[in-house]
Amino acid sequence: GDSVTQMEGPVTLSEEAFLTINCTYTATGYPSLFWYVQYPGEGLQLLLKATKADDKGSNKGFEATYRKETTSFHLEKGSVQVSDSAVYFCALSPAAGTALIFGKGTTLSVSS
Amino acid sequence: NAGVMQNPRHLVRRRGQEARLRCSPMKGHSHVYWYRQLPEEGLKFMVYLQKENIIDESGMPKERFSAEFPKEGPSILRIQQVVRGDSAAYFCASSLEFGAKDEQFFGPGTRLTVL
Numbered sequence: 001g002d003s004v005t006q007m008e009g010p011v012t013l014s015e016e017a018f019l020t021i022n023c024t025y026t027a028t029g030y031p032s033l034f035w036y037v038q039y040p041g042e043g044l045q046l047l048l049k050a051t052k053a054d055d056k057g058s059n060k061g062f063e064a065t066y067r068k069e070t071t072s073f074h075l076e077k078g079s080v081q082v083s084d085s086a087v088y089f090c091a092l093s094p095a096a097g098t099a100l101i102f103g104k105g106t107t108l109s110v111s112s
Numbered sequence: 113n114a115g116v117m118q119n120p121r122h123l124v125r126r127r128g129q130e131a132r133l134r135c136s137p138m139k140g141h142s143h144v145y146w147y148r149q150l151p152e153e154g155l156k157f158m159v160y161l162q163k164e165n166i167i168d169e170s171g172m173p174k175e176r177f178s179a180e181f182p183k184e185g186p187s188i189l190r191i192q193q194v195v196r197g198d199s200a201a202y203f204c205a206s207s208l209e210f211g212a213k214d215e216q217f218f219g220p221g222t223r224l225t226v227l
Binding site for chain 2: 036042043044045046049089098099100101102103104105
């Protein structure tokens with residue numbers, strides 16, 4: 001079945017460091033791909049998405065490119081801030097109107 | 113425009129009691145999804161509902177769990193005779209009927225603790 005694998009955490013960085021969180025997926029067909037962020041004690045917020053191959057999603061300095069050839073959707077940010085500390089989830093949707101399939105989440109901790 | 117609302121935010125139950133979790137989708141959204149997040153785990157799909165219909169309940173445990181989304185009022189996730197293993201965060205998400213492909217908006221979650 002469809003699945004998402006993302007790098008284990010926690011990831012600990014200093015402020016202004018470069019961030020990469022790896023995400024790969026297995027899916028039949030042409031899924032949509034998402035990154036969600038969860039701050040402590042809160043629900044998930046959509047960070048960015050891409051709906052077809054080679055699309056680049058971006059928001060708040062974060063970017064991810066839908067790579068069909070490597071079945072990947074890695075999250076990157078050039079310069080992280082303390083406020084970026086959160087849990088990041090990679091997810092896919094096999095088709096419109098279907099449930100999301102999530103990775104296990106990666107905890108990011110940024111120190112000043 | 114209010115987001116997805118869930119209540120209660122925190123719920124404590126003793127083993128054997130019933131838990132009722134409520135979800136009000138965003139205005140205009142007619143699709144509701146329930147997910148469960150166990151400690152140190154990602155979210156797992158439980159059930160997908162449209163108004164008055166269960167579309168996909170493949171992620172729901174076969175016993176003790178039920179869900180509804182009536183014509184009027186919030187969606188309800190009901191857990192009967194709770195056990196300690198039911199302790200988790202339960203998230204609801206909603207989406208438009210004909211909107212941006214697959215974009216689901218999440219509520220803040222209900223954190224259930226079973227004593």
